[in-house]
Amino acid sequence: MIRYIRLAFVGLLGLCLLTLALANRAPIEVRLLPDDLAALTGLTWSMNLPLFLVIFASIIAGVLIGFVWEWFREHGHRATAAQKAREVARLERELAVLRDSRSVPPQDDVLALLDRR
Numbered sequence: 001m002i003r004y005i006r007l008a009f010v011g012l013l014g015l016c017l018l019t020l021a022l023a024n025r026a027p028i029e030v031r032l033l034p035d036d037l038a039a040l041t042g043l044t045w046s047m048n049l050p051l052f053l054v055i056f057a058s059i060i061a062g063v064l065i066g067f068v069w070e071w072f073r074e075h076g077h078r079a080t081a082a083q084k085a086r087e088v089a090r091l092e093r094e095l096a097v098l099r100d101s102r103s104v105p106p107q108d109d110v111l112a113l114l115d116r117r
Contacts, residue, residue, distance in 0.1 A: 017056075024051040 031038065032045040 020055065021050075021052040024055065026051055028054065030054060 027048045028051050030047050030049055033041065033043055038044045
């Protein structure tokens with residue numbers, strides 16, 4: 001059921017993006033710098049692109065910037081989790097050593113029954 005909902009969502013999203021692309025086919029000029037600043041620096045790079053490509057590139061750039069931002073923001077959480085995982089592994093090894101040292105069979109049957117509890 002979830003698979004069909006996901007496929008319907010992806011299909012609807014694709015249809016919306018296709019409609020957006022068809023509605024915004026007009027070419028626009030994309031410039032690196034504004035005219036005054038370009039004249040001052042000598043960098044007059046420009047390119048003609050369809051508007052939908054500029055829109056899609058902006059969306060993708062925003063998503064990528066958001067992912068990178070979150071990855072940096074969560075660095076402290078990941079470092080703490082890794083430290084706690086190492087501590088848990090160390091304590092589990094210590095517990096295994098203690099259990100092995102305690103597994104020496106007792107000399108008395110009554111003590112053996114008490115150790116099983």
